[in-house]
Amino acid sequence: MTGEEGAISLRGHYALGHPVIGPRPLARTRSFTRRGGRMPHTHQRAWDRLADQVVLQVPLAAGDTSTVVDPGYRLDPEQVFGRRAPLVVEVGSGAGDALVAGAAARPDHNFLALEVWRPGTGHALAKMAAVNDGQALPNVRVVEADAALALRTMLEPGTVEEVWTFFPDPWPKARHHKRRLVDPDFSDAVADLLRPGGRWRLATDWDDYAKVMRDVVGAEPRLRLESTARFPLRPVTRFERRGTEAGRRITDLAYVRLD
Structure with missing residues (x-):
């Protein structure tokens, strides 16, 4: 891999020259490559009709196949949402259970989801339409991006009201633990983003991951x-049901950003 100093060059799960990650292999980004697959017809119809309103087109570091947001790009929530409001960022919105429930319950908040599983976003769009007379929720936007990198550069520090990280991939095998999202670097990035008094809400059904968190x-x-x-706005998801059916305990954690 070659390129001018300071430029972005990606191949597979490697990134070179990014101001945050530098020239090192990123095994953890296997969770953050864009994933597709066929959607059920109802989800595809919702995507075709509503994605242009909800899914943001942001500049990417290596073209349309990349999920690394150009580190020089800064998202302006007031411009994107057309208003100034407290911002909630959900990392890994999946099929949109918490995203849709939260946005419907808090219409006075803006919700930004980072998700690379496109069928999940299609499902979320269908859920929005189901609760909003066939329309997208106006206070929701989605970016298809590697959240661990995007949160370092895409948003202004100290501007986020809450970050939600519900049931991130537990990578249960010991040799894969290095791919887990919640690590010191990510914790530092979240702390940078939160305003004083802001909150980071997490949930997992894996005891060892809860301890790590x-x-x-x-x-x-x-x-x-x-x-x-338990966070009252967090609905019971299929991941939670699977966990409880398998006898696993659900752990909720809420951290507040100090002054």
């Missing part, structure tokens, strides 16, 4: 554990 986020001096109660 508590150890990693607990080591971030700008964040303090506020609650382990």
Whole structure:
């Protein structure tokens, strides 16, 4: 891989020259390559009708197949949403259960989801239409991007009200733990984004990942554990049902950004 110094050059799961990740292999980005697949007809129809209103076209580092947002790009929420409002960022919105429930319950908040699974976004669009007379929810936008990198550069620090990270891929095999999203770098990025008094809400059904979350986020001096109660706006998802049916315990964590 070659390129001018400071330029972006990607091949497979490697990135070279990015100001955050540098010239090193990114095994964890296997969770953040764009994933497609066939959608059910109802989801495809929702995508075809509503995606232009909801899914943002942002500049990418290596063309349309990349999920690395150009590090020089800064998203302007007021311009994107057409208003100024508290911003909630969901990392890995999946099929949109929490995203749609939260946006419908909090119409006075803006919701930005980062998700690379396009069929999941199609499902989310169908859910929005089902609760909003066939239309997209006006306070939701989606970016198809590697969240761990995008959150470092795409948003202004100190401007986010809440970050949601519900049931991130647990990568249960020990040799894959390095691919887990919640690590010191990501915790640092979230702490940078949150306004003082803002919250990071997490949930997992894997006890060892819950321990990692508590150890990693607990080591971030700008964040303090506020609650382990279930977040009332978080609906029961298929991931949670699978976990409880398998006998796994659900852990909720909420951290507040200190002054």
